[in-house]
Amino acid sequence: MYGGRITSEERSALSTYVGVGIAIVLIAGGLYFFFLAQKEKRETTGFDPNRPVPSDAVLKRRLKAEEYFVVREGGTQRAFQNQFWNNERTGIYVDVITGEPLFTSLDKFDGGIGMPTFSKPISKDLLVENVDTSHDMQRTEVRAKRSNAHLGHLFPDPKSPTGQSYAVNSAAFHFIPIEQMKSEGYEAFLSLVEKK
Numbered sequence: 001m002y003g004g005r006i007t008s009e010e011r012s013a014l015s016t017y018v019g020v021g022i023a024i025v026l027i028a029g030g031l032y033f034f035f036l037a038q039k040e041k042r043e044t045t046g047f048d049p050n051r052p053v054p055s056d057a058v059l060k061r062r063l064k065a066e067e068y069f070v071v072r073e074g075g076t077q078r079a080f081q082n083q084f085w086n087n088e089r090t091g092i093y094v095d096v097i098t099g100e101p102l103f104t105s106l107d108k109f110d111g112g113i114g115m116p117t118f119s120k121p122i123s124k125d126l127l128v129e130n131v132d133t134s135h136d137m138q139r140t141e142v143r144a145k146r147s148n149a150h151l152g153h154l155f156p157d158p159k160s161p162t163g164q165s166y167a168v169n170s171a172a173f174h175f176i177p178i179e180q181m182k183s184e185g186y187e188a189f190l191s192l193v194e195k196k
Contacts, residue, residue: 046185
């Protein structure tokens with residue numbers, strides 16, 4: 001470069017360097033977002049008892065507003081206007097926060113209240129029961145032990161095979177149908193829903 005003028009060869013080389021630089025930045029950005037998406041998928045797919053429970057800030061981003069309202073603010077969905085109240089498919093109901101299986105379709109029955117109703121959980125050890133005196137009532141609140149997610153309430157129920165019904169909110173769960181359990185990391189739980 002003499003006298004401040006750029007020759008056509010220098011302009012061509014400069015364009016090549018700029019183009020290569022932009023390509024490198026785009027590839028690096030693409031790889032970053034790809035690995036970020038893979039990390040998010042690993043954190044939300046299947047159940048891993050060693051995976052830490054996400055913080056409320058992460059949950060606020062990850063969950064739908066209604067899911068967050070139910071599991072973290074103790075909210076209740078409207079009867080007959082929620083996703084799983086009349087779901088009759090075979091599968092498992094997993095905690096929306098941790099992915100831990102809590103209920104199976106084999107223990108679901110029509111409680112006549114417009115909410116998913118179960119006669120029992122997969123294991124009582126997975127749940128915590130608390131006295132709930134809100135709304136001038138005395139009820140038994142049910143929460144997921146691991147995530148501390150509000151699920152719903154436990155009631156005595158003569159129509160239930162166990163004499164109890166777990167009336168829960170659809171928003172507290174993801175439903176994993178039997179045909180997707182293996183691909184979504186729940187193969188170990190297939191025996192819970194295979195009819196005997």
